[in-house]
Amino acid sequence: MATKTEFNNPVVRWVDERLPVFTYLDHEYNQFPMPKNLNYWWNFGALASVVLVLMIVTGIMLAMQYTAHVSMAFESVERIMRDVNYGWLLRYIHMNGASMFFIVVYIHVFRGLYFGSYKAPRELLWMLGVVIILLMMATAFLGYVLPWGQMSFWGATVITNLFSAIPFVGDWIVTWLWGGFSVDNPTLNRFFALHYLMPFILFAVVGLHVVAVHITGSNNPTGVDVQSPRDTVSFHPYFTAKDSVGLVLFLFVFAAFVFFAPNYFGEPDNYIKANPLQTPPHIVPEWYFLPFYAILRAVPDNFIGAWMGFTLINAKLAGVIAMFGATIVLFFLPWLDTSKVRSARYRPVYKWFFWVFLADCLLLGYIGSQPAEGAFIWIGRAATAYYFAHFLIVFPVLGWFETPKPLPTSISEPVLKENS
Amino acid sequence: MADEVQTPESDDDGTRRREFLYLATLGVGAVGAAAFAWPIIDSMNPAADVLALSSIEVDLSPIQEGQSVTVKWRGKPVFIRRRTSDEIAAARAVKAGDLVDPQPDEERVQQPEWLILVGVCTHLGCIPLGQKSGEPTGDFGGWFCPCHGSHYDTSGRIRKGPAPKNLDVPNYVFLDDSTVRIG
Ligand code: HEM
Ligand code: FES
Numbered sequence: 219m220a221t222k223t224e225f226n227n228p229v230v231r232w233v234d235e236r237l238p239v240f241t242y243l244d245h246e247y248n249q250f251p252m253p254k255n256l257n258y259w260w261n262f263g264a265l266a267s268v269v270l271v272l273m274i275v276t277g278i279m280l281a282m283q284y285t286a287h288v289s290m291a292f293e294s295v296e297r298i299m300r301d302v303n304y305g306w307l308l309r310y311i312h313m314n315g316a317s318m319f320f321i322v323v324y325i326h327v328f329r330g331l332y333f334g335s336y337k338a339p340r341e342l343l344w345m346l347g348v349v350i351i352l353l354m355m356a357t358a359f360l361g362y363v364l365p366w367g368q369m370s371f372w373g374a375t376v377i378t379n380l381f382s383a384i385p386f387v388g389d390w391i392v393t394w395l396w397g398g399f400s401v402d403n404p405t406l407n408r409f410f411a412l413h414y415l416m417p418f419i420l421f422a423v424v425g426l427h428v429v430a431v432h433i434t435g436s437n438n439p440t441g442v443d444v445q446s447p448r449d450t451v452s453f454h455p456y457f458t459a460k461d462s463v464g465l466v467l468f469l470f471v472f473a474a475f476v477f478f479a480p481n482y483f484g485e486p487d488n489y490i491k492a493n494p495l496q497t498p499p500h501i502v503p504e505w506y507f508l509p510f511y512a513i514l515r516a517v518p519d520n521f522i523g524a525w526m527g528f529t530l531i532n533a534k535l536a537g538v539i540a541m542f543g544a545t546i547v548l549f550f551l552p553w554l555d556t557s558k559v560r561s562a563r564y565r566p567v568y569k570w571f572f573w574v575f576l577a578d579c580l581l582l583g584y585i586g587s588q589p590a591e592g593a594f595i596w597i598g599r600a601a602t603a604y605y606f607a608h609f610l611i612v613f614p615v616l617g618w619f620e621t622p623k624p625l626p627t628s629i630s631e632p633v634l635k636e637n638s
Numbered sequence: 639m640a641d642e643v644q645t646p647e648s649d650d651d652g653t654r655r656r657e658f659l660y661l662a663t664l665g666v667g668a669v670g671a672a673a674f675a676w677p678i679i680d681s682m683n684p685a686a687d688v689l690a691l692s693s694i695e696v697d698l699s700p701i702q703e704g705q706s707v708t709v710k711w712r713g714k715p716v717f718i719r720r721r722t723s724d725e726i727a728a729a730r731a732v733k734a735g736d737l738v739d740p741q742p743d744e745e746r747v748q749q750p751e752w753l754i755l756v757g758v759c760t761h762l763g764c765i766p767l768g769q770k771s772g773e774p775t776g777d778f779g780g781w782f783c784p785c786h787g788s789h790y791d792t793s794g795r796i797r798k799g800p801a802p803k804n805l806d807v808p809n810y811v812f813l814d815d816s817t818v819r820i821g
Contacts, residue, residue: 372764376785379763394679398688400713400758408682495708495715497764499784515786515800534761534802590786 246432251450252457253438255629259333260436261464262326268465269319270424274417276312277361284364286410288403291366292491310480316358317483318472320506323351332572334560335437341552343430346423348548353420355545358504360413366406367488368498374401374409376501380514383535400494440629441560449629500589508586509579514541515590516602540602547609554609556617564623568616575608693821695813698752706769708757711820715757715765716808717781718818721792726750728779729793736797739804743793746807754820755794756808759783761801766790781805 223244225231234240283302285294298305327347330336336344363374378395382388397404435444444450451457475482483505487498503511517537547554562569578601585598626632694711696718701707706719721729729743747753759766761783767773768781768790776782776789778797783790788799795804810820 376762376764379761394683396684397682398684398713399692402688402713404685404688494713495710495765497785501764501785534800537800 246453247458248452248454250432250453251435251444251447252453253436253444253449253629254451254456255438255440255633256436256457256460257439258460258464259325259329259439261461261468262322262329263431264461265322265465265468266319266326267424267428268468269315269322270417270421273312273315273319274421276308276315277414277417279308280312281410281414284410286364286407288366288406288492291364291406295365307476310476312361314472314475314480314483316361316504317475317506318468319354320358322468323354324506327351328576330437331575332562333437333439334441334555334557334562336552337555337560338552339434340431340437343427343434344552345549346427346430348545349423350420350427351548352545353416353423355507357413357416357420358506360409360416362504363406363409364413365488366492368490368492368496369485369488369501371401371492371494372497372501373503374405377503378405380534380538380541383538385535402494437560438629439561439563440626440632441564442625442627442629445628502587505583505587508584509582510541510544510586512582512586512598513544513602513605514538515586516540516595516598518599540606544605547606551609551613554613556614557620557622558617559622559625564625565616565620566623567620571608571612571616575605575612578604578608693819695817695819697817699816703751708769709820711756711808716820717753717755717757717769717794717805719753719755720751721753725779725792729791729795732791732793732795738796739802741795741804746793746795746804748810748812752818753792753794754807754810754818756806757781758806759785759788759801760796760803760805761786761788761799766805 363370734740764785766781766783768775774782778791781790788801
């Protein structure tokens with residue numbers, strides 16, 4: 219924000235001299251230099267921001283009609299569906315919005331993995347992104363409990379019980395989380411309070427994430443740094459336009475689910491009111507948690523316990539550590555990847571590992587949706603081992619062995635070459 | 639002029655004194671914050687009314703040998719099973735070495751006939767099947783948890799699957815031959 223923008227409108231100028239918000243907007247969203255070669259994979263950050271705002275707006279409207287009490291929560295959601303004007307629309311947008319949010323953010327993350335956006339100088343930006351995923355997961359988990367159906371209740375029970383794996387204080391922590399001796403009214407109440415709070419924390423972290431990307435500037439498909447103004451175009455109108463095209467297409471997909479398949483991502487069991495004395499035969503989490511659920515279940519029974527001869531780490535704890543580790547390992551990626559080259563376009567071997575890793579994540583998702591028996595157990599274990607090997611072995615080792623393709627001298631070079 | 643304000647014992651322009659005050663203030667502030675953190679954390683623990691609801695009395699007279707009933711206690715199911723002599727014998731025949739969480743059957747019951755358990759799988763909290771006739775009872779004739787496949791025996795001990803511990807035995811007392819108070 220070196221120079222101040224001069225505005226013609228006297229009111230804008232008056233405000234801007236006292237609080238330079240308009241200068242800020244002008245610099246960051248009007249003049250801001252963007253690499254001119256960005257493709258549509260760079261749309262997903264903007265899409266995620268739009269979904270976040272939609273979630274907050276529909277969430278606040280739902281909260282005005284919702285009752286956080288075990289004897290009324292389920293009925294209050296049914297009332298939203300049947301009696302509240304456009305309640306069905308608000309709820310279906312909110313419900314499917316959670317799924318859309320994860321699709322968009324997962325694509326955004328894989329974009330980063332492919333083009334090396336996590337590498338210096340964008341490490342902190344990347345780490346803020348990992349914080350965003352963790353907050354999203356917590357928020358979605360808490361929200362899913364609110365309608366108080368069978369999956370709400372049993373999902374909450376299974377997930378909160380994960381904390382009982384912590385040595386010594388585990389049981390105490392679980393009771394404290396519940397505010398009682400099982401998932402019950404105090405639990406529902408606090409989950410509602412936290413579900414209302416978390417999106418605003420998320421909003422703040424997204425703010426930091428966006429400020430950080432405006433410090434370093436966007437990465438681009440070549441992964442080569444911007445060198446001169448010839449490599450960039452201004453944010454407006456070029457990317458406001460490009461983002462709008464993506465947004466319209468995305469909203470088509472979103473609306474298709476909301477209006478034509480609103481329960482596609484849901485579980486029918488969640489339209490049965492929670493019953494603390496009856497576990498549904500097949501508990502599955504929402505689709506966006508399935509890969510992590512597969513990792514949780516992949517650790518063999520007493521595998522580590524038997525080895526070490528004591529039960530400080532039993533299968534339960536090991537599974538929990540693996541599950542959280544699967545996300546935490548992303549924090550370290552900027553240092554685990556030893557290659558100096560960012561974009562997979564110039565990393566002939568990494569390119570393949572990227573697709574194998576994506577396939578591995580999808581496979582884990584499939585395994586997570588299946589009962590833990592027979593061949594699924596072994597496939598789940600192998601896929602989990604590969605997941606961690608990708609980060610802990612492939613990334614560090616590949617940087618040493620791979621010969622990257624020659625990098626272009628600038629962002630413009632490959633384009634000029636293609637057209638000459 | 640400023641020099642005159644210095645106290646004689648400060649040998650370094652008062653830096654040390656300022657540092658001490660700084661640390662002391664920070665320390666007192668930290669202690670205060672920590673002291674306030676506890677009420678905040680503890681407010682999330684079970685409240686007095688939740689604790690007050692924590693015991694129930696159950697009439698055992700309608701339960702026949704080989705039958706089970708489920709009652710709700712502290713929001714969780716409690717399994718009460720009137721065991722057959724075969725089940726008792728099976729539970730007592732097991733060697734400690736075969737158990738994941740070794741505990742003799744004698745320590746898990748007050749009267750061999752009456753097995754009273756918290757019906758919550760010690761893995762991740764699902765309710766095991768086996769209470770109603772026709773439900774699977776697992777490889778050891780007790781209970782089977784469908785969530786991730788834990789098998790419990792006729793003493794409610796974990797025998798196979800991911801659960802680390804036996805089903806909990808709640809505190810209970812027999813008030814007379816046919817009434818038990820749980821909690
Ligand atoms: C990061 C943004 C958010 C995510 C990912 C999210 C996620 C969810 C999910 C998955 C559900 C369950 C939907 C269902 O199956 O019915 C839900 C329900 C709910 N959420 Fe959110 N939410 C977000 C923001 C908010 C906000 C900001 C509020 C309120 C201020 C809110 C209020 C509610 C209410 C009242 C319900 C219960 C009604 C219902 O089940 O439809 N949410 N949320
Ligand atoms: S909760 Fe019973 S086996 Fe996992």
